[in-house]
Amino acid sequence: MKxxxxxxxxTNCEFDTQYAFEKLxxxxxxxWHEEEKLPDSIDLVVVPGGFSYGxxxxxxxxxxxxxxxxxxxxxxxxxxxxxxxxxxxQILTEAGLLPGALKRNNNLHFISKHQNLCVINNxxxxxxLCEKGxxxxxxxxxxxxxxxxxxxxxxxxxxNGQILLRYSDENGNPVVVNGSVTSxxxxxxxxxxxxxxxxxxxxxxxxxxxxxxxxxxxKGFEA
Amino acid sequence: MxxxxxxxxxxxxxxDPQGKAAHHALDxxxxxxxxxxxxxxxIVLQLDIEKEKAEAEVKEMCETLLANTVIEDYTIEIR
Numbered sequence: 001m002k003x004x005x006x007x008x009x010x011t012n013c014e015f016d017t018q019y020a021f022e023k024l025x026x027x028x029x030x031x032w033h034e035e036e037k038l039p040d041s042i043d044l045v046v047v048p049g050g051f052s053y054g055x056x057x058x059x060x061x062x063x064x065x066x067x068x069x070x071x072x073x074x075x076x077x078x079x080x081x082x083x084x085x086x087x088x089x090q091i092l093t094e095a096g097l098l099p100g101a102l103k104r105n106n107n108l109h110f111i112s113k114h115q116n117l118c119v120i121n122n123x124x125x126x127x128x129l130c131e132k133g134x135x136x137x138x139x140x141x142x143x144x145x146x147x148x149x150x151x152x153x154x155x156x157x158x159x160n161g162q163i164l165l166r167y168s169d170e171n172g173n174p175v176v177v178n179g180s181v182t183s184x185x186x187x188x189x190x191x192x193x194x195x196x197x198x199x200x201x202x203x204x205x206x207x208x209x210x211x212x213x214x215x216x217x218x219k220g221f222e223a
Numbered sequence: 224m225x226x227x228x229x230x231x232x233x234x235x236x237x238x239d240p241q242g243k244a245a246h247h248a249l250d251x252x253x254x255x256x257x258x259x260x261x262x263x264x265x266i267v268l269q270l271d272i273e274k275e276k277a278e279a280e281v282k283e284m285c286e287t288l289l290a291n292t293v294i295e296d297y298t299i300e301i302r
Contacts (some may be wrong), residue, residue, distance in 0.1 A: 061288065
């Protein structure tokens, strides 16, 4: 696979993301936010984590107007696969490529820890190597991860299988981590080619560092 | 010169964790009888456009960038 990794002023997970995909045998290319075009013949665009534009106004609200995001929107509308991690998830919701919004954590803390996640839907290009109901251990690190969507939007997400992951205990039961609606940690769009999650799969690649569950998540895109 | 004052708040029904924390703190300090606290942000714009045209222009700014209408409401005051 060839993976384009976006870079905005304030992005800080671009090298981790490159490392992760290269470790899995793929080629990556960093794409600066001022670019108006994505590289040719790519298989995936990743919007990595960080603090684009210092999280000013709202997380992701300014990055989403970068020239490169126009290209990403077009790419996604043509069926291209896009993955937003953490700040990338926030940028994709601000851009309207994913439903809902991410608010300040309900306890107002920056939460940084390993967290269990329950796989809710796996019939998609991202989590197809994971089992439904499986519990994954992946780090989270965010202040604005409190996922909000109105009732009508939530029903659509649920009936269309767009909820990817929920924060859970080790048995897969949902737990409140940041106040997200029904503990949602990740969602996809209706056509299931745009994915967003607050946890960092690119930081869960080595058992010695606490977990290698991120490998199966990111490898899902190979299929 | 026209001044536009935009107030952005989380929508009614969307939990405001900062407001809730401030409410709790005020209560602990002995300020009773507060039924709700909501924290928003105020954005003040100086505009080189006539007052009559300012409202529509600022509304577009709010819808595009200044507010996220999925979770936020806004008010505009033109001076």
